[in-house]
Amino acid sequence: MSSAVQPILPQGVGYGVVIGIGFFFALVMSGVSYLQNRYTKYSTKMSEEFNTASRSVKPGLIASGVVSAWTWAATLLQSSTVAYEYGVSGPFWYAAGATVQIFMFSVLACKVKQNAPRCHTFLEIIYYRYGTLTHLVFIFFALMTNILVASQLLLGGSAVVTTLTGMNVYAAVFLIPLGVAVYVVLGGLRATFLCDYSHTVVVMIIILYFMFSVYTSNDLIGSPGKMYDLLVRAGELRPVDGNQNGSYLTLKSNYGLIFGVIQLCSGMGTVFLDQGYWQRAIASRPTTAVRGYIMGGFAWYAIPFGFATTLGLAAVALTDNPAYPTYPNNMTSSQVSAGLSAPFGAAALLGKHGCIALLITLFMAVTSSSSSELIAVSSILTFDVYKVYIKPSASPKDLIFVSHIMICFFALVMAAFACIWNAIGIDLGWLFLVMGLLIGGAVFPAAFAVTWKGQTRAGAVSGALSGLAAGLIAWLVEAKVHFGELTIATTGASYPTLAGNMAGVLTGLIVTTVVSLARPDNFDWSVTRDINAPSSLYGDVVPGPNAAGTDATRAVESRAEELEPKDPNHNANLPTVVDEEKEEAEDAAVLDNPQSLQRTFMFALILSTVLSVTMDFIIPIPMFLSHYIYSKGFFTFYIVISFIWVFGAFGLCGILPIWETRRFWREFLGEIFTGKKKVVTGVSPADPKAVSEKSASGSVTPNANQGGGVEEIKG
Numbered sequence: 001m002s003s004a005v006q007p008i009l010p011q012g013v014g015y016g017v018v019i020g021i022g023f024f025f026a027l028v029m030s031g032v033s034y035l036q037n038r039y040t041k042y043s044t045k046m047s048e049e050f051n052t053a054s055r056s057v058k059p060g061l062i063a064s065g066v067v068s069a070w071t072w073a074a075t076l077l078q079s080s081t082v083a084y085e086y087g088v089s090g091p092f093w094y095a096a097g098a099t100v101q102i103f104m105f106s107v108l109a110c111k112v113k114q115n116a117p118r119c120h121t122f123l124e125i126i127y128y129r130y131g132t133l134t135h136l137v138f139i140f141f142a143l144m145t146n147i148l149v150a151s152q153l154l155l156g157g158s159a160v161v162t163t164l165t166g167m168n169v170y171a172a173v174f175l176i177p178l179g180v181a182v183y184v185v186l187g188g189l190r191a192t193f194l195c196d197y198s199h200t201v202v203v204m205i206i207i208l209y210f211m212f213s214v215y216t217s218n219d220l221i222g223s224p225g226k227m228y229d230l231l232v233r234a235g236e237l238r239p240v241d242g243n244q245n246g247s248y249l250t251l252k253s254n255y256g257l258i259f260g261v262i263q264l265c266s267g268m269g270t271v272f273l274d275q276g277y278w279q280r281a282i283a284s285r286p287t288t289a290v291r292g293y294i295m296g297g298f299a300w301y302a303i304p305f306g307f308a309t310t311l312g313l314a315a316v317a318l319t320d321n322p323a324y325p326t327y328p329n330n331m332t333s334s335q336v337s338a339g340l341s342a343p344f345g346a347a348a349l350l351g352k353h354g355c356i357a358l359l360i361t362l363f364m365a366v367t368s369s370s371s372s373e374l375i376a377v378s379s380i381l382t383f384d385v386y387k388v389y390i391k392p393s394a395s396p397k398d399l400i401f402v403s404h405i406m407i408c409f410f411a412l413v414m415a416a417f418a419c420i421w422n423a424i425g426i427d428l429g430w431l432f433l434v435m436g437l438l439i440g441g442a443v444f445p446a447a448f449a450v451t452w453k454g455q456t457r458a459g460a461v462s463g464a465l466s467g468l469a470a471g472l473i474a475w476l477v478e479a480k481v482h483f484g485e486l487t488i489a490t491t492g493a494s495y496p497t498l499a500g501n502m503a504g505v506l507t508g509l510i511v512t513t514v515v516s517l518a519r520p521d522n523f524d525w526s527v528t529r530d531i532n533a534p535s536s537l538y539g540d541v542v543p544g545p546n547a548a549g550t551d552a553t554r555a556v557e558s559r560a561e562e563l564e565p566k567d568p569n570h571n572a573n574l575p576t577v578v579d580e581e582k583e584e585a586e587d588a589a590v591l592d593n594p595q596s597l598q599r600t601f602m603f604a605l606i607l608s609t610v611l612s613v614t615m616d617f618i619i620p621i622p623m624f625l626s627h628y629i630y631s632k633g634f635f636t637f638y639i640v641i642s643f644i645w646v647f648g649a650f651g652l653c654g655i656l657p658i659w660e661t662r663r664f665w666r667e668f669l670g671e672i673f674t675g676k677k678k679v680v681t682g683v684s685p686a687d688p689k690a691v692s693e694k695s696a697s698g699s700v701t702p703n704a705n706q707g708g709g710v711e712e713i714k715g
């Protein structure tokens with residue numbers, strides 16, 4: 001009997017979600033951008049604002065931005081797949097294996113503020129430190145990361161939309177990024193933060209809806225105790241290979257552990273090499289970047305853990321229930337690998353309503369992480385390709401224009417790659433496990449470029465390239481030796497992907513360290529601190545030894561162009577603007593004294609190490625080694641923890657961003673309702689006097705238009 005599943009929802013629902021919600025957010029964003037440009041200091045027409053959100057974002061919003069960028073289709077689907085395959089250890093390892101990179105990234109976020117506070121991309125640091133060759137190598141790795149991640153988002157998202165609604169998969173692949181590209185073009189990075197916020201809140205509310213349904217009220221399960229009984233029975237009917245007694249209720253899961261290690265390696269690449277995470281560090285205020293990442297890590301953990309411990313386990317529990325879409329058959333391996341256990345679980349539990357809720361949460365996850373990918377790639381193509389190699393004298397207007405074009409271009413590229421994967425039969429599960437081995441070699445070389453002054457150019461390049469070669473060789477050799485043939489099935493299996501991921505990351509680490517230590521550098525961070533710095537505008541910073549045209553004039557010229565005039569519509573007297581100016585002055589003072597961030601750096605280093613070791617070693621390894629199978633009481637406690645965690649995450653990402661900006665909202669709404677707005681009284685955007693100058697000491701000299709060129713009026 002066939003396991004093919006008829007669409008549960010009409011096609012119209014698929015198109016409605018993909019086009020309707022996509023364009024709803026595009027419309028909301030155009031309104032938000034209009035209000036932002038009219039009432040705040042920040043204008044989406046300014047390149048700095050468009051690409052870095054003026055480096056002014058508070059930690060709650062950074063945390064929700066990190067959560068949303070890191071919440072992929074796979075975070076919901078693949079986490080449920082591993083729950084379906086390995087039981088409770090799947091969601092645990094999915095979440096724990098990919099949270100620690102966010103904690104660790106807090107260290108890099110602090111270092112980027114110390115060592116290159118005004119950069120736009122992490123690749124700029126590499127360019128100024130090492131020059132053209134190394135820059136090109138890391139652009140390759142960065143773009144490969146973005147292409148893999150972005151196409152994987154569409155691959156997972158479209159597979160589910162198509163299965164649940166019958167919508168054409170290629171239509172879904174192209175329509176999903178369309179609305180996202182529109183709102184990112186309209187609003188830039190700050191728009192993506194605002195959408196990130198709203199999307200993350202919706203995702204968390206829908207996860208809570210599923211959790212409450214499954215564990216408190218649903219007729220088929222309805223309590224942790226009933227879920228426990230159903231999982232015990234599933235373990236008897238379909239024991240899990242490599243788990244203690246075949247049980248779904250144990251962390252003693254060999255394949256679960258292997259997946260955890262792959263997740264750790266792969267997650268390092270997809271965080272450390274994705275400009276999206278650097279962009280959030282760059283966008284944050286210097287004193288709060290670390291807090292944003294630590295909170296983001298804590299909050300993100302709740303998403304795969306809460307979601308897959310609910311829907312992934314529900315799929316296991318209900319496979320034998322007539323309500324399950326594949327009943328009376330089990331899911332086929334291709335359905336499992338395509339990430340369909342969560343949608344099928346939702347369908348069995350809650351019918352059409354469950355499918356619609358799942359579609360919406362998946363769509364939110366896919367679009368908010370797509371927006372992060374779009375603006376990340378657009379920044380790389382604008383600042384690291386166009387500005388460095390095509391038009392070093394590009395004006396801010398050119399940069400904005402190119403950013404817009406690149407967003408649209410990459411929306412097409414990500415869709416094209418997703419089509420290719422579809423056409424050649426690669427699914428979400430395969431891509432998820434393989435991604436890390438392709439990019440892992442560059443993880444430590446890139447991280448060291450920002451943190452270790454002893455790293456050399458030879459160390460950076462040889463580490464990244466040898467890591468790539470080692471990852472590929474280990475992966476393919478292991479697949480051939482273990483299975484005797486190279487096919488999509490064998491190359492996507494656990495052992496080959498484990499070998500490839502570990503070989504890639506560890507070879508990159510070892511080679512970059514050994515080669516650098518052979519003749520260590522003593523890099524002077526003032527070179528990268530000078531990137532885009534107004535104080536060094538007329539200094540003579542020369543990019544790395546091999547930089548394209550080791551021509552100081554060109555580098556200085558290009559930075560000079562970077563200093564764009566402030567928005568001439570900027571009204572210095574509005575309360576929102578006064579507060580924004582004050583924060584900017586405080587941040588400038590911190591950035592001009594990198595030592596002031598040393599304690600924050602130590603805090604990030606110690607906290608991220610302690611949290612990572614606890615999450616990935618101290619808790620799971622004793623539970624693995626003891627072969628413990630959960631009792632009903634322990635399973636209930638585990639579910640209670642998952643509820644508390646999701647509520648905590650909602651507090652961090654849903655409530656904190658509103659709370660920490662309460663003063664802004666009061667002032668902002670006051671300005672809207674009293675009709676105060678920005679007006680121009682004759683300052684031309686091109687007027688050089690309007691350029692805000694920060695002195696080397698970090699004090700802010702007011703804009704030319706602050707003293708009376710602009711006045712506050714009643715609208």
Ligand SMILES: NC(N)=O
Nearest residue numbers: 070072074075098
């Ligand atoms: N972002 C991940 N690994 O779900």
